Amino acid sequence: MKGMQLDDTNLKILRILQDDASLTNQELSNRIGLSPATTLERVKKLEQAGIIRKYTALVDEKKLNKHIKAYIFITMKEHSNQSLIEFNKRIKDLPEVLECCRLAGEKDYILKVIVDNIEDFELFTRTRLTTIPGIDKTSSSIVLASIVDRTDIPL
Amino acid sequence: MKGMQLDDTNLKILRILQDDASLTNQELSNRIGLSPATTLERVKKLEQAGIIRKYTALVDEKKLNKHIKAYIFITMKEHSNQSLIEFNKRIKDLPEVLECCRLAGEKDYILKVIVDNIEDFELFTRTRLTTIPGIDKTSSSIVLASIVDRTDIPL
DNA sequence: GGTGAAATAAGGGTTAC
DNA sequence: GTAACCCTTATTTCACC
Numbered sequence: 001m002k003g004m005q006l007d008d009t010n011l012k013i014l015r016i017l018q019d020d021a022s023l024t025n026q027e028l029s030n031r032i033g034l035s036p037a038t039t040l041e042r043v044k045k046l047e048q049a050g051i052i053r054k055y056t057a058l059v060d061e062k063k064l065n066k067h068i069k070a071y072i073f074i075t076m077k078e079h080s081n082q083s084l085i086e087f088n089k090r091i092k093d094l095p096e097v098l099e100c101c102r103l104a105g106e107k108d109y110i111l112k113v114i115v116d117n118i119e120d121f122e123l124f125t126r127t128r129l130t131t132i133p134g135i136d137k138t139s140s141s142i143v144l145a146s147i148v149d150r151t152d153i154p155l
Numbered sequence: 156m157k158g159m160q161l162d163d164t165n166l167k168i169l170r171i172l173q174d175d176a177s178l179t180n181q182e183l184s185n186r187i188g189l190s191p192a193t194t195l196e197r198v199k200k201l202e203q204a205g206i207i208r209k210y211t212a213l214v215d216e217k218k219l220n221k222h223i224k225a226y227i228f229i230t231m232k233e234h235s236n237q238s239l240i241e242f243n244k245r246i247k248d249l250p251e252v253l254e255c256c257r258l259a260g261e262k263d264y265i266l267k268v269i270v271d272n273i274e275d276f277e278l279f280t281r282t283r284l285t286t287i288p289g290i291d292k293t294s295s296s297i298v299l300a301s302i303v304d305r306t307d308i309p310l
Numbered sequence: 311g312g313t314g315a316a317a318t319a320a321g322g323g324t325t326a327c
Numbered sequence: 328g329t330a331a332c333c334c335t336t337a338t339t340t341c342a343c344c
Contacts, residue, residue: 004218006219014212014214014219017211017212018211018212018213018214019211020209020210020211021176021177021210021211021212022176022210024340024341024342025341025342025343026340026341026342036341036342036343037342037343037344040342040343049218050215050218051214051215051218051219052212052213052214052215053213053214053215054175054212054213055175055176055177055210055211055212055213056172056173056174056175056176056210056211056213056306056307057169057172057173057176057207057209057210058173058207058208058209058210058211058306059169059173059206059207059208059308060205060206060207060208061308063159063204063205063206064161064169064206064308064310066308069256071226071256071258071265088302091302091303092302092303095309096309097303098303098304098305098306098308099301099303099304099305100301100302100303100304101224101226101298101299101300101301101302102298102299102300102301102302103226103296103297103298103299104296104297104298104299105296105297107296109302110226110296114308114309141258141259141260141262141265142258142259142260143256143257143258143259144256144257144258144259145256145257146254146255146256146257147243147246147247147255147256147257147264148246148247148252148253148254148255149253149254149255150253150254151211151213151253151306152211153214153216153219153221153253153269154250154251154269155219160331179315179316179317180316180317180318181315181316181317189332189333189334190333190334190335191316191317191318192317192318192319192333192334192335193332193333193334195317195318196332196333
């Protein structure tokens, strides 16, 4: 399913479900002005096509005692394919790492990390992150305040 | 509801729902080993306490033609309270900005931005971002590859 | 529309402090 | 006693064909 139909109705469905996935199919069908059956069929197709990847509950980090969020930049010693593949593999095993992207430019990677407190952050970088082979330098920016934090892609 | 009980059962519920919020309450109750009614009651309390913030559908960015993701650093001309409040207000109006954090260190803000293509990126920075008053310098890092992209807080 | 399944509401039992 | 936790049953609502 590559070239799936992304008409206005499907975009509307995606906008609504990104905003609130707890809606019943009936309520969703009301909002887009189609019958429940037709609406459900469209949603199922969007799921099958992988356009809807996942349904998830978003939680309040602070209320779960995750008080430190930080971005960490990483530069590697060498940039061989092997070295980067090994790094990618190792970084996926760290649940504290919510995002990890390979970048264009001087810095090789950016990580978004979340931990309980500043002691845990120090412990994380020292015992879990920088023990990954191939890392040359890291540089951390602690988040002081989160102004925007959304998961909904603009459509 | 501040000091809400976060016992093992509630943590298990949160882990499961972060991983898959499309589960029925019955299936959820099976997995945690409680009755459906009791399970539902716990979930409702987690919602009321704001620990579960939102249910959302995560979509595949690439399949929706969002091909460019980038991190942008911003340094401000001045750091008066007024100046930052104005910036915060303006940045929330830009749907391309998925994350915006105030940072400790040299750089004042980091933004995560998603757009269709590189032309749109140039247009965004030139006509929508740098037109916000108070910005001194910006510096962009384009994402080459996404290694990790998760929303589930480790619990 | 109809059917079966699931969410929700109501009521009661058990244990710990 | 009472508060927290959990269960069962009954009713309503919804997904799905």
